[in-house]
Structures are given as structure tokens and as C-alpha cells.
Amino acid sequence: MSRNGPLALIFHTIFVIVMVAPILVVCLVAFTPEGFLSLPTNGFSLRWFRAIANYPEFVHAFWVSLGLGALSSFVALLFAVPAALAIARYRFRGRDTLAALFLSPLMIPHVVLGIAFLRFFTSAGLGGSFVALIIAHVIIVFPFALRLTLAAATGMDLSVEMAAVSLGAGGWTLFRRVTLPLILPGVISGWALAFIQSFDDLTMTVFLAAPGTETLPVRMFLYIQDNIDPLVTSVSACVIAITMTALILLDRFYGLDRVLAGKGDTGR
Amino acid sequence: MSASAEERNARTPWVLTAPALMLFVGVLLIPLAMTVMLSFHDWGQYKGIEPVFILKNWHEIVTDPYYAEMFGRTFRIAILTTLLTAVLGAPEAYILNRMSGCWKSVFLLVILGPLLISVVARTLGWALLFGGNNGLVNKLLMSAGVIRAPIPFMFTETGMVVALAHVMMPFMVLSVWAALQRLDPQIENAALSLGAGPVTIIRRIIMPQIMPGVLSGAIIVFSLSASAFATPAIIGGRRLKVAATLAYDEFLNTLNWPLGAAVATLLLAALVLIVVGSNALIERRYAEVFR
Numbered sequence: 202m203s204r205n206g207p208l209a210l211i212f213h214t215i216f217v218i219v220m221v222a223p224i225l226v227v228c229l230v231a232f233t234p235e236g237f238l239s240l241p242t243n244g245f246s247l248r249w250f251r252a253i254a255n256y257p258e259f260v261h262a263f264w265v266s267l268g269l270g271a272l273s274s275f276v277a278l279l280f281a282v283p284a285a286l287a288i289a290r291y292r293f294r295g296r297d298t299l300a301a302l303f304l305s306p307l308m309i310p311h312v313v314l315g316i317a318f319l320r321f322f323t324s325a326g327l328g329g330s331f332v333a334l335i336i337a338h339v340i341i342v343f344p345f346a347l348r349l350t351l352a353a354a355t356g357m358d359l360s361v362e363m364a365a366v367s368l369g370a371g372g373w374t375l376f377r378r379v380t381l382p383l384i385l386p387g388v389i390s391g392w393a394l395a396f397i398q399s400f401d402d403l404t405m406t407v408f409l410a411a412p413g414t415e416t417l418p419v420r421m422f423l424y425i426q427d428n429i430d431p432l433v434t435s436v437s438a439c440v441i442a443i444t445m446t447a448l449i450l451l452d453r454f455y456g457l458d459r460v461l462a463g464k465g466d467t468g469r
Numbered sequence: 470m471s472a473s474a475e476e477r478n479a480r481t482p483w484v485l486t487a488p489a490l491m492l493f494v495g496v497l498l499i500p501l502a503m504t505v506m507l508s509f510h511d512w513g514q515y516k517g518i519e520p521v522f523i524l525k526n527w528h529e530i531v532t533d534p535y536y537a538e539m540f541g542r543t544f545r546i547a548i549l550t551t552l553l554t555a556v557l558g559a560p561e562a563y564i565l566n567r568m569s570g571c572w573k574s575v576f577l578l579v580i581l582g583p584l585l586i587s588v589v590a591r592t593l594g595w596a597l598l599f600g601g602n603n604g605l606v607n608k609l610l611m612s613a614g615v616i617r618a619p620i621p622f623m624f625t626e627t628g629m630v631v632a633l634a635h636v637m638m639p640f641m642v643l644s645v646w647a648a649l650q651r652l653d654p655q656i657e658n659a660a661l662s663l664g665a666g667p668v669t670i671i672r673r674i675i676m677p678q679i680m681p682g683v684l685s686g687a688i689i690v691f692s693l694s695a696s697a698f699a700t701p702a703i704i705g706g707r708r709l710k711v712a713a714t715l716a717y718d719e720f721l722n723t724l725n726w727p728l729g730a731a732v733a734t735l736l737l738a739a740l741v742l743i744v745v746g747s748n749a750l751i752e753r754r755y756a757e758v759f760r
Contacts, residue, residue, distance in 0.1 A: 209564045213576075216561045220580055223594025223635060226605070230597060238597065280489040287485035299486055302493055310696030310740060312713040313504070313733045316720060320507055320730070321500035340497055343489070401587045404698040404713065408720060418699075421589045425703055429596060437590035444586050452578065 224441060231438035233431050249435035259436050261413075262420035266400055269331070269416060273338035274346065274395035278388060280339070281346040286380070289354035304344045314341065315408030322409065329411025337409055341402060342395035349394060349455075353387020390455040397447055508731035518726055526731040536732075543711040543736075546629055547695035551687050553634040558641030559683050563675065565642070566649045577646075584639040588699045595632040596703055599623045624706040632700050637693060641686040648682025681755045688747055692740050712736045 205213070226240075233239050234246035253259050281303075287293075288300055306314065314337070322333040357380075365379045381388075403418040410419045417440060424433050508526055511519040530536045565576055583591060598605045599622035607619040622628035652675075660670050698713040705714065712732060719729030 204567045205564050209560075209567075212560060213564045216557065217576060217579060220583060220635065220638065223591055223598055223632075224583060224586060225594075226597050227590055227594045238600070280492055283485040284489040287482035291482035293479070293482045296482070299490065303489060306497070308692070308741075308744065309501075310692075310713070310733075310736060312696055312698050312716055313501075313737045316716060316730060316733045317500035317504040318496075319720065320503050320726070321496070324503075336496055339492070343493075397585050401585070403587075403589055407698070407717070418587055418589050421587075421593075422699060422702070425589070425593060425596075429593070433593065434597070437587070437593055440587050440590055445582070448578075448582055448585055 227434050228438045228441060230431060231435040235431075238429065238431060238434070249431040250439075252432050253436060253439070256432065258415070258420055259417070262415050262417045263439075265331075265414060266417040269334055269338055270396040270399040273335050273399050274342055274392045276335065277339045277343045277346040277395055278350070278392055281343055281391070282350055282381075282384075282388060285347050285350035285354050289351055289357075290359075303347050306341050307344045311341070311402065311404035312408075315405040318405065319408040329409065329414060331414050334406065334409055334414055334416075337405060338399045338402070341405060342398045345394045345398055346391040349387045349391035350384060351387075353384040357383050386455060390451060393447060393451050393454075397444060401444070504730050505734050507727055508734045510727040510730075512725050512727045526728045529728065530731055530735060539710050539715055540712060540735075540739075542626065542709070543695055543713075546626055546633065546701070546711065547691050549626075549630045550633040550637060550694040551691045553630060554638050554641040554690050555683050555687055557634075558638050558686070559645045559679065562642045562645035562649060562682075563679070566646065580642055581639045583635075584643075588636055589703070591636055592632055592700045592703045595628070595635065595700075596623065599628055599704070623704065624709060626705075626709070628704045629701050629709070629711075632704050633694050633697055636697070636700055637690040640689045640693070641683075644686030644689065645679055645682040648679045652678050681751060684747070684751045684755075688744055688751075692744050695740060696736060 229240055230238055231249055232245040232247070233241045234244055234248060284299075284303060288296060318333070318337045318340075319328070322328050322330070322337075327333040361383065362375065362379055365375055370379065401418060402416075403422055406416050407419050407422060410416060415423070417436070421433055421436060421440075507518075509522050509524070511521050511523045511525060513519070561580070565573060565580070568576065599607075604619075604622065606622065607616075610616045611619065620627060622631065656674055657670055660674050665673070696713055697711070698717065701709070701711045702714045702717070705711065710718070713736070716729045716732045716736070719725045719732065723729075
């Protein structure tokens with residue numbers, strides 16, 4: 202079926218193995234029955250997954266990450282949906298500048314954002330608080346929420362709305378009963394992608410998190426700084442499993458290539 | 470009535486974007502401006518941050534060779550990572566594009582999926598694979614006869630480049646993939662019918678057409694690599710610093726915020742210049758592709 206030659210297929214095989222290897226090795230080591238880092242050569246064991254429960258910092262960080270991701274993606278959508286509708290439908294002065302501003306968190310290095318937010322929230326008296334984390338995450342996930350909503354709003358058939366207006370719908374009813382249901386797939390996908398971005402962010406969050414508001418990536422990073430043992434591989438395996446589940450749902454619901462096309466476009 | 474309706478119509482986009490605009494001005498532009506200002510403030514071990522206008526931090530960055538070395542390392546790693554992803558990612562995207570439907574989508578998922586998996590988990594995987602001098606990668610390379618003595622990967626720039634290239638690879642594949650979608654498959658057949666061999670086709674037909682994709686992928690990979698934090702921090706350890714990890718240290722260990730802010734401001738300015746500059750160059754060179 203393939204039009205690729207044998208050399209191309211050998212290259213492809215090695216490429217795929219190298220791409221998968223680090224992820225696979227983390228998941229395999231997580232099942233080791235030994236007390237040290239090793240591939241499970243004699244039998245699989247769940248002891249390191251059970252060990253997570255004895256390390257409440259990880260469990261707590263997981264809940265922080267989950268709540269932060271869900272909440273910040275939702276708040277980002279509250280701001281992004283009206284903005285996306287305006288940008289998709291109206292030609293007004295400053296429209297391009299606004300769109301560039303709203304997408305700018307993609308271009309600013311997260312380490313710079315982390316520093317800027319740390320400085321800002323510390324002088325506002327919110328240093329290390331959950332509220333500060335939510336606001337910061339709203340900013341970094343905003344471009345993803347905006348982009349997918351924008352794509353849905355641009356592709357929308359406006360005649361449906363006009364029909365609703367001619368039947369007497371207006372304002373809030375028009376939005377709730379007609380516009381929102383039509384752009385909902387884009388909005389939900391935007392939420393899911395925003396959630397993944399928030400759930401995975403380390404570079405910015407590491408500046409803002411304090412003990413008690415540490416997210417899972419931050420907790421994992423700080424743990425790895427001290428020592429690498431099978432516990433952190435089993436936590437990683439759980440994170441990978443969660444992301445994969447979200448990924449598969451996203452692919453089924455929206456098409457992963459469309460979602461990622463939006464993510465890869467950061468340089469332009 | 471129509472005048473007021475028109476007026477309302479002109480106001481609507483601003484009403485709709487106002488909340489987001491206020492959010493961005495209040496919690497993005499102001500903090501960024503504060504960071505730039507912070508880089509001009511004074512700092513001392515015992516007195517803390519003093520809000521005065523002083524060029525001390527900038528003078529230190531410019532004159533102390535430590536910062537030249539550190540920024541040199543940061544951009545060297547970013548350039549090597551970019552080259553590695555381009556050399557390997559572009560052919561892979563081409564091969565991927567020639568596969569049949571079902572395999573294509575499976576492998577696209579396998580190669581692009583890692584983009585969304587935690588960078589900490591992916592880098593941890595490389596740390597496990599490198600694992601000292603008798604790590605899996607070295608064992609494999611030695612048994613394959615590629616190398617005689619083990620290469621040190623952990624705590625070296627080599628290891629950082631390999632792990633970063635893996636983290637950034639999906640961006641390159643995606644970018645080249647997008648360029649390939651715009652390509653007319655019949656052109657290859659036309660070249661074939663005119664007597665071109667496979668090497669000529671790739672060199673004269675494919676390469677020039679996917680070049681904009683490779684270059685825009687390169688810009689993304691470069692800017693993300695130059696500001697990467699997790700991978701250099703985990704693979705490089707505490708001694709081998711890049712711009713992002715140095716700024717982190719100044720902020721959270723040394724507590725010299727003004728100096729850290731200066732490092733971050735310089736990184737941001739350098740990246741914006743490089744990205745905007747090369748984007749302009751590419752768009753001028755390949756104007757017809759983007760039209």
C-alpha cells in the first residue's frame with residue numbers, strides 16, 4: 202500500500218521507536234517490583250502505584266492541578282467566547298492588533314510570564330495563592346480557548362441566526378439557544394485543549410506555586426531535583442494515562458490534527 | 470433609528486472584547502512592564518530590592534563573561550536542536566505523507582501525541598534512558614558498534630540537545646506536514662514522466678516547496694528551545710545553566726529578582742527580535758507561497 206521504499210521505512214521505524222521510547226520506558230519502570238529504578242524483568246508489580254497513596258503531596262498536587270485546569274479553562278472561555286465572536290464577525294479598527302494581543306501568550310516564553318506574574322502577584326499581596334494561579338493560567342490557556350472557538354465561529358452559518366432573529370429571538374436568547382449550540386463543539390474542544398495546557402504547565406507555574414498550591418508537574422519537578430526513584434515514574438505513568446485519555450476523546454470529538462494545527466502555529 | 474442601530478453595531482465588537490482586553494492589559498501587559506522596570510532596580514544581600522533607576526544589572530550582564538557563556542550555551546543548544554529536528558523531522562513528515570490513510574493517521578497520532586504529554590514525564594524518560602555511563606542508550610549504541618566508549622549524556626549539552634529535540638520534534642513534523650498538504654501530488658508524477666530520478670525529485674521539486682514549512686517550524690522550535698526550562702533543568706542538573714534555569718535560580722534561590730528580571734527581559738527581547746526578523750525574511754523570500 203505504501204509508496205515508501207525500504208530505506209524510508211527503516212528510517213520511519215527508528216524514528217517512531219525513538220519518539221515512543223522515553224514515554225514507554227517511564228511506563229515500564231513504573232511497574233517494577235524492585236525498590237530501585239529498573240525495567241521489570243521478573244514480573245510486574247503495582248507497589249509503586251500503591252506507594253503514591255502514602256505520599257500525600259502527590260495526591261494533593263493532583264487535585265490542585267485538576268481543579269486549576271478545569272477552572273482556569275472555564276474562566277478563559279468566559280472571556281474568549283465573546284472575544285472570538287467579535288473577531289469572527291466584525292471588521293473593526295484594531296481587530297488585528299487585538300487578535301495578536303490575545304494570541305501573544307503563545308509567543309512570550311513561559312519563564313518570562315512566570316517572572317512577570319510572580320512580581321505582579323507578590324506586590325498585589327496574592328503571592329503563592331490559588332487565585333493567582335488561576336488568573337495566570339487563564340492568560341496562558343486563553344489563546345487555545347480563543348483559537349478553537351474562533352474556528353467554530355468563523356465556520357458558522359449566519360443564516361440560522363438571521364432566521365432566529367426574524368422569529369423574534371434577540372440578545373441572550375439568541376446566544377443561548379442558537380449561537381452557543383452551534384459553536385459548542387469548538388468551545389468544548391477549546392476547553393479540553395486549554396485544560397491539557399494548564400494541566401501540563403511547569404515553567405510558568407513553578408514560579409507561582411507555594412507549598413499547598415503546588416501542581417502535579419511542579420511537585421514532580423521538585424521531586425526529581427532531589428532524587429529519581431520508581432515513585433516518580435508511577436506518578437508520571439498516571440499523568441500520561443490521563444493525558445492519553447483526554448487526547449483520544451479530543452481526537453474522537455474534534456480531530457487531533459485540527460487541534461494540533463492550532464498549537465503548532467505559535468511562531469507566526 | 471437606523472443611525473442608533475449603526476452606532477450600536479459599531480460598538481458591539483468593543484463591548485464583546487472589552488472583558489478580555491481589560492484582563493490582558495491588567496494581568497499581562499502591566500506585569501510585563503513591571504518586570505522590565507524591575508530589571509533597572511537595585512538589589513543587595515541585606516537591603517533587598519530598592520526601587521531606584523540603576524543600570525547595575527544590565528552592566529553586570531554585559532560585562533561579566535559568565536552571562537555571555539550562558540547565553541552562548543542557550544542559543545547553541547537551541548540552534549543544534551533546531552537543526553536536529555529539521556534534518557530528522559522533515560524527511561519523516563514526507564514519509565508520513567506518503568503512507569496510506571489508516572497508517573498515516575495512526576503514526577500521526579503516535580508522533581504528534583507526545584506534544585500534549587507532560588514535558589516533565591518525557592524528560593524523565595530520557596533521564597532513565599541516559600542513566601549514567603551504562604544507560605540503555607549507550608548500551609544500545611555500543612552493541613550496535615556505533616560508538617566504542619560510552620558518551621556522557623546526563624549533565625551535558627549533548628543530552629540536553631537530544632532530549633530537547635525529542636520534545637520539540639512534533640512541532641517540526643507538524644509544520645512540514647502542513648506545507649506538504651499544500652503540495653500537488655501530480656507535480657511529482659509530472660517530474661517522473663519527464664525523466665527525473667527520485668533524488669532529483671526530492672532536491673528540485675519537494676525541497677523548495679516544503680522549505681517554508683521547515684523554516685517556520687524552525688522558528689517555533691528555536692524560540693521554544695531557547696526558552697525551555699524543564700528539560701535543561703532535569704538533564705543539565707544544577708551546574709549547566711541556560712537562560713531560563715538561571716532566571717529561575719536568581720528568583721527562587723539567590724532571590725536577586727532585579728538580576729533575574731534583566732536576564733528574562735534580555736531573553737524575551739532577543740527572541741522577539743529573532744522571531745520577528747526571520748518571519749519577515751521568510752515571508753519576503755517565499756512571498757508567493759503565503760499569498
